[in-house]
Amino acid sequence: MPVPLLDLNAQNLALETELKAAFERVLRHGQFILGKEVTQFEEAIAKCTGAKHAIGVSSGTDAILLALMAAGIGPGDEVLCPSYTFFATAGCVARVGAKPVFVDADPVTFNIDVADAARRVTPRTKAIIPVHLFGQAAAMDDVLALASQHNLRVIEDAAQSMGAAYRGRQLGTIGDMGTYSFFPSKNLGAFGDAGLLVTNDDALAERSRLLRTHGSKPKYYHKLVGGNFRLDALQAALLAVKLVHYASYTERRRANAAYYTAQLRGLPGVALVNESTAGAKILLPVAQPGNDHIWNQYTLRVIGAGRRDALRALCDARKVGTEIYYPLPMHAQECFAYCGCQPGDLPVAMQLAGEALSVPIYPELNRAQQDEVIDVIRQFLA
Numbered sequence: 369m370p371v372p373l374l375d376l377n378a379q380n381l382a383l384e385t386e387l388k389a390a391f392e393r394v395l396r397h398g399q400f401i402l403g404k405e406v407t408q409f410e411e412a413i414a415k416c417t418g419a420k421h422a423i424g425v426s427s428g429t430d431a432i433l434l435a436l437m438a439a440g441i442g443p444g445d446e447v448l449c450p451s452y453t454f455f456a457t458a459g460c461v462a463r464v465g466a467k468p469v470f471v472d473a474d475p476v477t478f479n480i481d482v483a484d485a486a487r488r489v490t491p492r493t494k495a496i497i498p499v500h501l502f503g504q505a506a507a508m509d510d511v512l513a514l515a516s517q518h519n520l521r522v523i524e525d526a527a528q529s530m531g532a533a534y535r536g537r538q539l540g541t542i543g544d545m546g547t548y549s550f551f552p553s554k555n556l557g558a559f560g561d562a563g564l565l566v567t568n569d570d571a572l573a574e575r576s577r578l579l580r581t582h583g584s585k586p587k588y589y590h591k592l593v594g595g596n597f598r599l600d601a602l603q604a605a606l607l608a609v610k611l612v613h614y615a616s617y618t619e620r621r622r623a624n625a626a627y628y629t630a631q632l633r634g635l636p637g638v639a640l641v642n643e644s645t646a647g648a649k650i651l652l653p654v655a656q657p658g659n660d661h662i663w664n665q666y667t668l669r670v671i672g673a674g675r676r677d678a679l680r681a682l683c684d685a686r687k688v689g690t691e692i693y694y695p696l697p698m699h700a701q702e703c704f705a706y707c708g709c710q711p712g713d714l715p716v717a718m719q720l721a722g723e724a725l726s727v728p729i730y731p732e733l734n735r736a737q738q739d740e741v742i743d744v745i746r747q748f749l750a
């Protein structure tokens with residue numbers, strides 16, 4: 369039985385009537401840039417996350433760029449960011465003219481290793497960007513302690529984790545600013561690119577709103593050099609339809625993760641990633657205590673040279689969709705060679721890049737499909 373990595377139609381077509389009505393509403397009123405739909409969506413996200421300000425933007429990438437610009441990060445500054453993440457995190461640091469300083473990963477959560485970050489602080493360090501990877505929080509108490517010790521801005525890249533919490537606090541609202549992505553594969557997926565920035569800081573919110581529209585206020589009078597980072601009214605209207613169902617999407621993702629873990633855990637050679645790993649062939653992801661994980665990904669660590677690729681090939685042969693998030697850490701990317709980091713400098717990030725394999729976890733995945741994924745893994749271990 370084929371099992372796709374993601375099935376957007378299963379989620380979106382279930383809401384076809386409401387989505388078409390939202391589309392028609394925007395079509396008819398004709399205000400496509402900002403306006404009522406964007407404001408209402410921003411208010412809804414502010415309410416869900418508890419953030420004081422929510423600012424709809426064109427993508428999760430632009431949310432990070434905007435946050436860095438609003439924080440005044442630029443040439444001569446260094447920004448601590450994980451190497452094991454999607455490109456946008458470090459890419460935005462480079463785009464504002466600052467230097468990304470790559471930090472190793474925690475082998476259990478895949479998130480930034482804050483002790484390693486501490487070793488890389490210099491007098492030029494101005495900010496840290498913890499990424500809450502795969503739907504689970506980075507160690508935010510440690511991040512905040514490091515930031516306060518060195519007077520660093522904290523920008524949370526919560527592209528994959530809107531709605532997840534750390535010790536009761538919503539991700540994105542813990543640091544100075546937080547960023548979300550609504551890329552279609554995210555837990556709240558748009559119909560194209562979309563993102564959002566949250567902050568509790570009035571001055572940063574004001575600067576971000578200005579920078580979102582070329583720094584102009586009033587129109588054609590530019591206080592700052594910004595960009596066009598606006599969220600489309602159409603995306604906001606469509607996202608608002610899906611936001612109503614967000615809690616149920618999360619619940620189903622959690623149930624799917626719990627089912628995988630319950631079924632796989634008993635297989636010989638399988639252990640939880642935070643257990644003693646001697647002899648284990650596959651390590652299952654875990655939610656750390658205090659983390660309300662929202663399971664954007666269910667990512668296995670497949671131990672042993674070449675073994676991850678062998679499991680992936682078997683999944684391909686049995687038509688089970690998988691993805692490698694991420695095959696090459698940022699510090700080893702060609703475009704960041706100028707940062708002066710050798711691949712071996714961040715050994716955990718390199719190890720995870722060779723072991724990680726994400727399997728389908730989307731909310732509409734049914735038990736028969738999950739059983740198929742489990743059966744492939746069973747065959748692999750046999």
Ligand SMILES: Cc1ncc(COP(=O)(O)O)c(C=O)c1O
Binds near residue numbers: 457499548549550561
């Ligand atoms: C960790 C992380 N940061 C940033 C982004 C960028 O978001 P977007 O694709 O909406 O620009 C993504 C999503 O792809 C992501 O996974």
